[in-house]
Amino acid sequence: MILYILRRLVSIAVTFFVVSVLVFLMMHSVPGGPFDGNDMPLSAAVRAKLMAQLGLDQPLHVQYFNYMAGVLRLDFGVPYQSPGETVIGLLSRAWLPSLVLGGLGVLIGAPIGILLGMAAALKRNSWMDYLASGLATLGLTVPVFVISMGLILIFAVWLNWLPASGWGKPERWILPIIAFAAIPLATYARYTRSAMLDTLNKPFVTVLRAKGLSERRIIFQHVLRNSAIPMVTVFLPMFIGTATGSIFVEAMFRVPGLGSYFVSSIQSRDYPLEMALVLMVTLMFCFAYLISDILYALLNPRIRTGGRR
Amino acid sequence: MSVEISETGAPVAAPVYKQRGPLYFAWRRFSSNKAAVSGGIVLVILVAMAVFAPLITKTRYDAQDFLGQALAFPSREFWFGIDDLGRDFFTRIVYGARVSLSIGFIAAACSVLIGIPLGAMAGYFGGRADWIIMRIIELFSVVPPLLAAMLLGAITRGGFATIVLIAALFGWVQVCLLVRAQVKAFREKEFVRAAQALGATPWYIIRRHLIPNSVSPIIVGFVLAIPLAMMLEASLSFLGIGVPPPTPSWGQMINTGMNFMFFYWHLAVFPTAALAITVLATTLFGDGLRDALDPTLKGR
Numbered sequence: 001m002i003l004y005i006l007r008r009l010v011s012i013a014v015t016f017f018v019v020s021v022l023v024f025l026m027m028h029s030v031p032g033g034p035f036d037g038n039d040m041p042l043s044a045a046v047r048a049k050l051m052a053q054l055g056l057d058q059p060l061h062v063q064y065f066n067y068m069a070g071v072l073r074l075d076f077g078v079p080y081q082s083p084g085e086t087v088i089g090l091l092s093r094a095w096l097p098s099l100v101l102g103g104l105g106v107l108i109g110a111p112i113g114i115l116l117g118m119a120a121a122l123k124r125n126s127w128m129d130y131l132a133s134g135l136a137t138l139g140l141t142v143p144v145f146v147i148s149m150g151l152i153l154i155f156a157v158w159l160n161w162l163p164a165s166g167w168g169k170p171e172r173w174i175l176p177i178i179a180f181a182a183i184p185l186a187t188y189a190r191y192t193r194s195a196m197l198d199t200l201n202k203p204f205v206t207v208l209r210a211k212g213l214s215e216r217r218i219i220f221q222h223v224l225r226n227s228a229i230p231m232v233t234v235f236l237p238m239f240i241g242t243a244t245g246s247i248f249v250e251a252m253f254r255v256p257g258l259g260s261y262f263v264s265s266i267q268s269r270d271y272p273l274e275m276a277l278v279l280m281v282t283l284m285f286c287f288a289y290l291i292s293d294i295l296y297a298l299l300n301p302r303i304r305t306g307g308r309r
Numbered sequence: 310m311s312v313e314i315s316e317t318g319a320p321v322a323a324p325v326y327k328q329r330g331p332l333y334f335a336w337r338r339f340s341s342n343k344a345a346v347s348g349g350i351v352l353v354i355l356v357a358m359a360v361f362a363p364l365i366t367k368t369r370y371d372a373q374d375f376l377g378q379a380l381a382f383p384s385r386e387f388w389f390g391i392d393d394l395g396r397d398f399f400t401r402i403v404y405g406a407r408v409s410l411s412i413g414f415i416a417a418a419c420s421v422l423i424g425i426p427l428g429a430m431a432g433y434f435g436g437r438a439d440w441i442i443m444r445i446i447e448l449f450s451v452v453p454p455l456l457a458a459m460l461l462g463a464i465t466r467g468g469f470a471t472i473v474l475i476a477a478l479f480g481w482v483q484v485c486l487l488v489r490a491q492v493k494a495f496r497e498k499e500f501v502r503a504a505q506a507l508g509a510t511p512w513y514i515i516r517r518h519l520i521p522n523s524v525s526p527i528i529v530g531f532v533l534a535i536p537l538a539m540m541l542e543a544s545l546s547f548l549g550i551g552v553p554p555p556t557p558s559w560g561q562m563i564n565t566g567m568n569f570m571f572f573y574w575h576l577a578v579f580p581t582a583a584l585a586i587t588v589l590a591t592t593l594f595g596d597g598l599r600d601a602l603d604p605t606l607k608g609r
Contacts, residue, residue, distance in 0.1 A: 011444075019452055023460070030463045137344075141592040142585045143540050145547055149563065149570070149581045157571055247455065247548065252567065262456055263548060266463050278456060285451040 005294065012286040016279070020071075023278045024064050027271055034080045034269040054080075056271075067275060077272030081264065087276045091258070097167050098250070098257035102243035104173070105180025110238075113185040114231065117192025121200065122219065132189050139186025145248035148179040152252065165254035176253040180242055191234060195227035202226075229299050233292040240288045244281055338601040345597020351590035359406040366400040371555040389579045392565070398575065401557040402583050408558045409539050409587060412473055416538035419477030421531050424484025429515045429523075431485070432492030439489075446482050454479045455544060462550040469552055472545060476538035483537075484530035491523040525602035532595035536588045543584050559584040 033056065035047050042050070051057045055066060070077060076087035085093075113136075120132035139147075155162045155175060163172050199205065200223060208218045250259035258277075265274040339345060358365060383389055389398035431442040458475045465471040492515070495501060504514050520527075545551035546560030554561065559580040566577030 011447075015444075015448060015451060018448060023452075023457075026457075026460045026464060030460065137589065137592065137596075141536060141588050143543060143588070145544070145563065146581050146585050149567070149577055150585075153570060153574060153577060157574060241453075248544070263459065266459050278452070281453055281456070282451050285453075289451070 001294075001297065004297075005290070008290050008293070012283075012290065015286060016283060019282045020068065020275070020279060021064070024067075024275065025060075027266075027269075027274055028060055028063075030266070030269065032269060034271070067272070071275075071279065076276040079265075079273040080270045081268055081273065087272050090261075090273065091276065091280070094256065094258045094261055095244075097255050098246075098259065099243050101173060101176045101249075101255060101257070102180050102246070103239070105177045106184045106235075106239050106242045108177065109181030109184035110188050110235065112181070113188025114192045116185070117189040118196060118219075118224070120189065120193045121196035124197070129193075132193060136186040136189040136193075139182040140190065143248070144179060144182060144246060145252055147182050148175075148249055148252035151175045151179055165252075167255045167257075172253075176249055176255055179249045179253070180246065184238055184242060187234065187238065188231065191230055192227070195230055196223060199223045199227040229296065232299060233296045236288040236292050236295075237285060240281075240284045244284070335601045339597055342597045342600065344593045345601070348590040348593030348597065351586065352594050355406055355587055355590065356410060358403055359410045362403050362407055365403055366397070368397045368400045371396065371557075383575050389575060392562075392576055398579060401562065402559075402579055405557040405559045405562065405580065405583065406587070408469075408552055408556060409542060409584070412469070412476065412542045412552075413535040413539040413591070416473045416476035416480055416541075417531050417534035419473060420480030420534045420538075421484050421527060423477060423481035424530065425488055425520060425523075425527060427481065428485035428488030429492050429519055432489040433496055433511060433515055433519065435493075435496075442485070442489075446485065449479065449482050454541075458541060458545060459548065459550060462545055469556075472542050472551055473538075475545075476541045479541065480534040480537055484527065484534065487526035487530045488520075488523050491526050492519045495519055495522050529595065529599040529602060532591070532598055536591040536595070539584075539588055539591070 033051070034054075035042055035050055048057070055063060058066075067077065074088075076091075079085070079087050079090050082090060116128075116132040116135065120129040123129055152165075152175065162174055163169075165172070167173075205218060205223060208222055209215075244258055247259040247262050249255070250257040251263075261273060262277060264270070265277060383398075389402055392398045392401065427442055431439040458479065461475050461478075462471060496519070501514060501518055504518060509517075542551055542558065543560030543563070546558040547564045549561075549564065551560055552558040562580035563577065563584070566573075566580060570577035
């Protein structure tokens with residue numbers, strides 16, 4: 001197991017390196033530079049001075065090594081858009097809304113999805129099943145900005161129940177949280193339903209019924225536990241995916257979260273911020289998958305012994 | 310093949326002794342799935358709408374003929390109203406189907422073209438080829454696709470061909486995995502062993518034996534790649550780095566509609582609904598096709 005984790009850590013390091021090089025190259029091959037905007041024309045001399053100050057006049061590989069050397073010391077540089085703070089400062093400030101809204105979205109959406117999926121699997125082909133499958137399909141296929149648009153139109157424009165946008169008062173959180181919850185809810189409803197149906201058809205359930213166990217004990221003690229493994233392992237990557245914000249949800253609800261910086265850093269050629277965002281998300285996904293795989297092995301003894309061979 | 314379906318697809322009338330092929334059962338399973346059938350019907354209507362767009366509406370999608378009535382609400386004359394630049398909104402929605410569907414289909418075809426050889430290679434040769442291809446796929450799974458797509462879009466400045474390329478770049482992974490699994494399962498079968506013993510080259514075996522045996526996962530991968538590509542196009546257009554105006558794209562229209570939605574709701578509602586219906590119909594159709602062609606994959 002330890003050997004396995006070590007091997008995975010090495011592979012994460014390699015992935016991290018490859019992604020950093022690729023993104024760095026792609027980022028710098030976007031035409032134009034950070035000071036080419038038309039709203040504030042700079043003279044050639046000023047621009048050259050600024051470029052030299054930020055080290056942008058050096059060859060690309062030197063810039064790359066300088067930046068990555070900083071990253072290893074946890075220094076991600078200064079964002080060009082707001083030079084008064086560090087990239088880390090900006091990220092920790094912008095991350096709060098995304099973490100609160102996205103995190104709550106997952107924490108609310110996942111349990112509801114699990115309940116829906118369970119109900120659907122137990123009452124197969126009932127209206128419950130159709131409702132759960134319908135919601136799951138809607139949540140997984142309809143783009144999240146369409147869902148957000150629908151929520152705003154219905155609850156803010158027509159019914160006038162809730163404010164449509166902003167950040168601050170908790171009632172402004174409700175609609176974005178629902179939008180964030182759509183994907184976890186749909187994913188969990190679908191996973192739970194198919195996992196429970198799989199388990200319900202296993203011979204051991206028939207044996208348990210033959211032994212005369214009550215249906216409730218069969219479901220909660222045996223079936224649920226046996227189908228819980230995929231639900232546990234899918235959680236962390238989903239949490240990371242949602243809690244790093246969504247460009248769309250945050251744009252629709254005008255939330256000052258992390259999502260908007262993904263767009264603005266590319267548009268304004270804000271190289272340090274862009275690199276920091278990509279590297280951070282990549283690293284978090286790598287570790288989320290690693291932890292999920294470890295959890296999977298811990299929860300499922302068959303995989304564990306299989307891994308040792 | 311199609312003849313066989315229509316012959317045997319007729320309900321009860323099939324003779325008792327007739328041999329029923331797998332396609333017959335696939336058709337039976339598909340046609341008993343109401344959601345999939347209705348998805349398919351909607352998809353056919355949408356495709357017809359996209360193909361015959363000039364016959365459905367007479368106005369041009371970029372003609373600002375109604376500037377005096379800009380932002381007019383839906384009426385009998387203008388079914389979906391007029392947009393902010395004085396263009397008939399119904400026309401723009403109909404032509405938007407062209408953009409969305411053509412990008413969906415072309416990108417899905419490209420993903421299949423990339424995914425089949427790579428998946429077959431990974432599945433057949435295993436070992437180092439498999440390792441390399443799986444690492445590439447892993448790379449695609451940790452980088453947020455939208456972020457990479459935005460970077461690529463910024464490098465190339467958007468446009469139709471670029472979006473197709475970007476969508477194919479992220480769509481091939483699923484096809485590749487499906488084909489790889491199928492090829493892996495068939496690699497050890499007797500007929501492949503026999504072909505190897507007769508001296509067939511690996512590429513001959515892949516081309517003549519393994520790919521024809523992977524047709525159903527390939528079809529499924531193709532159909533399921535369509536909504537993904539359409540969603541990517543809409544997302545990129547929504548962010549303003551997709552298909553450039555005046556070409557009508559639903560994502561771009563939703564972005565414009567967002568600014569007007571509190572007063573001129575029709576600019577937001579119609580493109581939103583169009584995109585949702587199209588993606589939903591395609592996905593339902595694809596899911597139904599997958600369940601029909603390969604019942605063992607059901608619910609995954």
